[in-house]
Amino acid sequence: MKIINCKFSKEQYPVFIGNTVLTDESIWKPYLKGNDIVIITCKQVSNLYLTTLQKTLFTYNPEVIVLDNGEQIKTLEHFNHIINTLLATKHGRKTTLIALGGGSIGDLVGFVASCFLRGVDLIQVPTTLLAQVDSSIGGKNGVNNAYGKNLIGTFYHPKAVFINPNTIATLNHRDFASGLAEVVKYSLIYDNDFYDWLEENIKLINQQHQLIIQEMIYRTIKIKLAIVLEDEYENNKRAICNFGHSFGHAIERFFDYKKYLHGEAVAIGMVIASRLSYQLEHLTIAEVNRLLTLLQQLNLPINLPEKITINKLIELMKTDKKNQHGNFNIVILSNIGMARLWRNITATTLKKHLEQIF
Amino acid sequence: MKIINCKFSKEQYPVFIGNTVLTDESIWKPYLKGNDIVIITCKQVSNLYLTTLQKTLFTYNPEVIVLDNGEQIKTLEHFNHIINTLLATKHGRKTTLIALGGGSIGDLVGFVASCFLRGVDLIQVPTTLLAQVDSSIGGKNGVNNAYGKNLIGTFYHPKAVFINPNTIATLNHRDFASGLAEVVKYSLIYDNDFYDWLEENIKLINQQHQLIIQEMIYRTIKIKLAIVLEDEYENNKRAICNFGHSFGHAIERFFDYKKYLHGEAVAIGMVIASRLSYQLEHLTIAEVNRLLTLLQQLNLPINLPEKITINKLIELMKTDKKNQHGNFNIVILSNIGMARLWRNITATTLKKHLEQIF
Numbered sequence: 001m002k003i004i005n006c007k008f009s010k011e012q013y014p015v016f017i018g019n020t021v022l023t024d025e026s027i028w029k030p031y032l033k034g035n036d037i038v039i040i041t042c043k044q045v046s047n048l049y050l051t052t053l054q055k056t057l058f059t060y061n062p063e064v065i066v067l068d069n070g071e072q073i074k075t076l077e078h079f080n081h082i083i084n085t086l087l088a089t090k091h092g093r094k095t096t097l098i099a100l101g102g103g104s105i106g107d108l109v110g111f112v113a114s115c116f117l118r119g120v121d122l123i124q125v126p127t128t129l130l131a132q133v134d135s136s137i138g139g140k141n142g143v144n145n146a147y148g149k150n151l152i153g154t155f156y157h158p159k160a161v162f163i164n165p166n167t168i169a170t171l172n173h174r175d176f177a178s179g180l181a182e183v184v185k186y187s188l189i190y191d192n193d194f195y196d197w198l199e200e201n202i203k204l205i206n207q208q209h210q211l212i213i214q215e216m217i218y219r220t221i222k223i224k225l226a227i228v229l230e231d232e233y234e235n236n237k238r239a240i241c242n243f244g245h246s247f248g249h250a251i252e253r254f255f256d257y258k259k260y261l262h263g264e265a266v267a268i269g270m271v272i273a274s275r276l277s278y279q280l281e282h283l284t285i286a287e288v289n290r291l292l293t294l295l296q297q298l299n300l301p302i303n304l305p306e307k308i309t310i311n312k313l314i315e316l317m318k319t320d321k322k323n324q325h326g327n328f329n330i331v332i333l334s335n336i337g338m339a340r341l342w343r344n345i346t347a348t349t350l351k352k353h354l355e356q357i358f
Numbered sequence: 359m360k361i362i363n364c365k366f367s368k369e370q371y372p373v374f375i376g377n378t379v380l381t382d383e384s385i386w387k388p389y390l391k392g393n394d395i396v397i398i399t400c401k402q403v404s405n406l407y408l409t410t411l412q413k414t415l416f417t418y419n420p421e422v423i424v425l426d427n428g429e430q431i432k433t434l435e436h437f438n439h440i441i442n443t444l445l446a447t448k449h450g451r452k453t454t455l456i457a458l459g460g461g462s463i464g465d466l467v468g469f470v471a472s473c474f475l476r477g478v479d480l481i482q483v484p485t486t487l488l489a490q491v492d493s494s495i496g497g498k499n500g501v502n503n504a505y506g507k508n509l510i511g512t513f514y515h516p517k518a519v520f521i522n523p524n525t526i527a528t529l530n531h532r533d534f535a536s537g538l539a540e541v542v543k544y545s546l547i548y549d550n551d552f553y554d555w556l557e558e559n560i561k562l563i564n565q566q567h568q569l570i571i572q573e574m575i576y577r578t579i580k581i582k583l584a585i586v587l588e589d590e591y592e593n594n595k596r597a598i599c600n601f602g603h604s605f606g607h608a609i610e611r612f613f614d615y616k617k618y619l620h621g622e623a624v625a626i627g628m629v630i631a632s633r634l635s636y637q638l639e640h641l642t643i644a645e646v647n648r649l650l651t652l653l654q655q656l657n658l659p660i661n662l663p664e665k666i667t668i669n670k671l672i673e674l675m676k677t678d679k680k681n682q683h684g685n686f687n688i689v690i691l692s693n694i695g696m697a698r699l700w701r702n703i704t705a706t707t708l709k710k711h712l713e714q715i716f
Contacts, residue, residue: 010368076438080503087505087677115473118498118511140476145438147445153476154512319445 002218006137006225008232011157015137017218019210021162022049022125025056031123031160034094037062040082040109041100044069045127048170053100053125062098063089071104071257074143076152082112096121096159102128102175103135103262107150110141114156122158127167129179130263133186133220136161138228138238148319149249155232165214177299178263180205181244183216184294185270186223189240192337194219199290202297240339243331244270250316254308260301267300275357277332280342287336310354314347360576364495364583366590369515373495375576377568379520380407380483383414389481389518392452395420398440398467399458402427403485406528411458411483420456421447429462429615432501434510440470454479454517460486460533461493461620465508468499472514480516485525487537488621491544491578494519496586496596506677507607513590523572535657536621538563539602541574542652543628544581547598550695552577557648560655598697601689602628608674612666618659625658633715635690638700645694668712672705 001018016027037060041050046066054062065085067073086095097120099109106124113122126136142153168176187195197219198205204212224241231237248269252260260268274291277283295302304313317328328345359376374385395418399408404424412420423443425431444453455478457467464482471480484494500511526534545553555577556563562570582599589595606627610618618626632649635641653660662671675686686703 076434080434083510084503084505087503087509090677111473115510115512117509118500118513142476145442145445147442151445151475152441152473154473155476319448 002214004218004221004225006157006161008139008157008229013158013160015161015163015221017163017165017214017221019164019166021164022052022167023056025059027162028057028123028160031121032057032060032096033121034096035060036091036095037098038065038086038091038095039063039098039100040065040067040105040112042067042069042073042102042105045101045105049100049127049167053098063091067105067108071144074104074108074149076143076145078108079112079115079143082108083116086112086116091116091120093117093120096123098123098125099136099158100125100127101131102126103131106131106136107141107153108143110139110156110158111143111153113158114141114154119156122156124158124161126161126163128171128175129168129217130175130182131179132163132165132168132217133179134182134224136163137221137224139232148253163217165210165217168213169208173299174261174264176208178261180298181263181267181270181295181300183220184291184298185241185243185266186220188270188274188291188333188336189243189331189339190223190227190337191219192335194223195336199294202294206298236341239329239341240331243333243339244268244273246317246320246328246330247272247313249320250313251304251308253316254312255305259305264301267295268302268304271295271302272304272354272357273330273332276330276342276353277334279353279356280332282332282334282340283336287333290336304358310351310358313354314351317350318347360572362576362579362583364515364519366497366515366587371516371518373519373521373579375521375523375572375579377522377524379522380410380525381414383417385520386415386481386518389479390415390418390454391479392454393418394449394453395456396423396444396449396453397421397456397458398423398425398463398470400425400427400431400460400463403459403463407458407483407485407525411456421449425463425466429502432462432466432507434501434503436466437470437473437501440466441474444470444474449474451475451478454481456481456483457494457516458483458485459489460484461489464489464494465499465511466501468497468514468516469501469511471516472499472512477514480514482516482519484519484521486529486533487526487575488533488540489537490521490523490526490575491537492540492582494521495579495582497590506611521575523568523575526571527566531657532619532622534566536619538656539621539625539628539653539658541578542649542656543599543601543624544578546628546632546649546691546694547601547689547697548581548585548695549577550693552581553694557652560652564656594699597687597699598689601691601697602626602631604675604678604686604688605630605671607678608671609662609666611674612670613663617663622659625653626660626662629653629660630662630712630715631688631690634688634700634711635692637711637714638690640690640692640698641694645691648694662716668709668716671712672709675708676705 004015124136142150248266251265482494500508606624609623
């Protein structure tokens with residue numbers, strides 16, 4: 001078991017990483033204030049881990065809300081549905097919501113926890129690699145709407161995060177790779193040693209070697225926390241976490257979130273951003289190629305689909321919430337392990353650069 | 359001009375109280391970060407003060423969103439409507455939302471500001487007495503749903519609050535009295551000197567004497583802040599602000615928010631809570647009678663409508679978010695100027711006490 005203490009300005013909470021977190025009630029006890037516990041999960045995850053967790057938390061007699069699978073639950077309608085269910089079953093301010101599932105469950109339940117009766121306790125139990133290394137850490141939550149992803153949400157920290165690295169064994173190939181894309185991202189923007197470590201351990205990672213995966217999750221979370229702690233409310237520094245995401249979000253949206261998983265789109269986005277970094281003379285072509293190799297070995301896509309024109313890409317990027325009034329801030333790499341913001345870029349400038357790439 | 363500095367754990371911001379706040383651009387300048395300003399108001403208030411404020415903020419070229427009047431805008435649908443409007447008009451994270459209006463506008467826009475792109479700047483310009491002395495101060499916001507009031511919301515502070523006490527001249531008689539109910543409440547729970555002051559100045563208050571009203575607003579906000587600062591996130595102490603509200607909310611809901619204004623229902627609720635305080639031997643009958651006189655002089659109702667049975671009242675109170683699993687915490691008075699919580703009361707106990715009163 002590894003434990004990371006997340007210490008923010010106002011709050012602190014632990015992240016437990018180990019294969020007993022779903023079965024050992026004693027780890028949970030300090031974080032459950034009362035008997036008013038609601039587990040919110042999706043169908044898929046409920047089939048895999050709900051019974052185990054219910055058994056562990058047996059003495060608390062937790063209620064359960066099971067939602068549909070996937071990103072489509074991240075809407076205001078589902079937010080409203082959960083809140084009405086909680087009210088109909090007379091849950092009050094002492095309720096603890098447990099988000100058991102991937103990033104979509106974590107984002108939706110986190111948003112509900114922050115707004116239900118102006119805030120109730122939240123525990124995150126991320127079961128996908130993507131959620132374990134990224135979305136469950138840092139307090140961001142949100143839902144999507146017609147204009148894009150996570151446009152409605154808050155910053156709200158859980159009381160604890162419980163991560164069982166073994167849960168990724170039940171992920172399909174693509175979901176696993178999608179999570180790895182974020183792992184690679186964190187190494188690229190902050191920690192070249194970790195990037196080297198990923199390259200060296202690529203075989204064991206793909207084999208999902210238990211201790212290597214645990215170490216990988218641990219190191220990724222440490223990086224994310226280091227960045228988030230420098231900028232809890234995302235004013236500046238934290239923006240580097242969006243490396244590859246401006247393009248990635250646009251690619252996801254072009255296909256209405258149907259063709260690519262988040263991490264797959266981010267992988268393509270990271271390639272574009274790395275090529276921009278090369279073009280701006282920050283990164284060498286050898287470093288760009290190293291990244292292409294790593295992503296391919298991790299079974300991630302690296303090419304922008306032909307269907308997406310540069311104009312369309314830029315148009316979609318304009319409605320990303322990170323872009324104020326049409327200009328862009330693009331995260332690029334100075335080196336492997338060091339990111340910086342390319343600020344206030346006009347659509348024309350961006351277009352010119354992208355045309356040179358493709 | 360009076361200025362109160364609200365200093366919270368993480369943030370601090372000023373409350374300006376004076377008759378130049380809507381016309382003096384220099385007071386606003388430090389609190390507007392950029393040119394991306396959206397004023398959100400209701401029809402009624404827009405007819406009265408929008409042109410003035412637009413003229414004052416002319417150089418910022420603010421956009422305007424005008425909503426319907428009254429409490430019915432406090433829904434997730436309106437929340438969603440505002441967010442979609444902001445996205446459709448390409449507003450980003452640097453947007454400042456100005457809530458110009460009564461408590462409903464303040465609560466709805468505050469909630470939007472806290473969730474739009476995970477939080478944008480907010481300025482409160484409360485134009486009703488109720489909003490000036492209560493809802494604009496302390497960071498609480500929210501919307502209603504079928505289960506009750508403010509069940510969905512967050513804690514989120516504005517960058518500044520601008521109060522022009524003269525705006526209450528355009529309130530109708532009942533809205534003015536409704537605000538006075540909250541003023542009386544704050545004196546009852548925290549400051550017996552202020553309660554005496556209210557009794558002494560009742561004539562000038564009813565005449566809306568400018569300096570007296572300004573002083574009254576100032577003193578009420580000071581009390582509210584003192585309470586809120588002891589308990590920013592409403593764990594305990596802040597609960598005394600709900601004096602009269604458990605009953606008041608139930609009364610409002612019985613009539614589907616149509617018969618009584620919030621403060622009117624709270625006035626009746628305060629009478630019930632004061633009678634309970636007498637029954638529990640905390641308050642003298644003379645003190646209860648003093649309160650009845652004061653409320654009547656302020657044109658507030660004091661009697662529970664006959665239509666509402668005690669059973670119905672308790673049933674409605676059970677769905678109030680302050681009540682966990684059916685038991686009640688009722689704010690009562692130890693003395694005039696000092697409140698305390700009567701904790702964890704069963705419905706049976708409460709019923710027994712209420713039957714003795716009525």
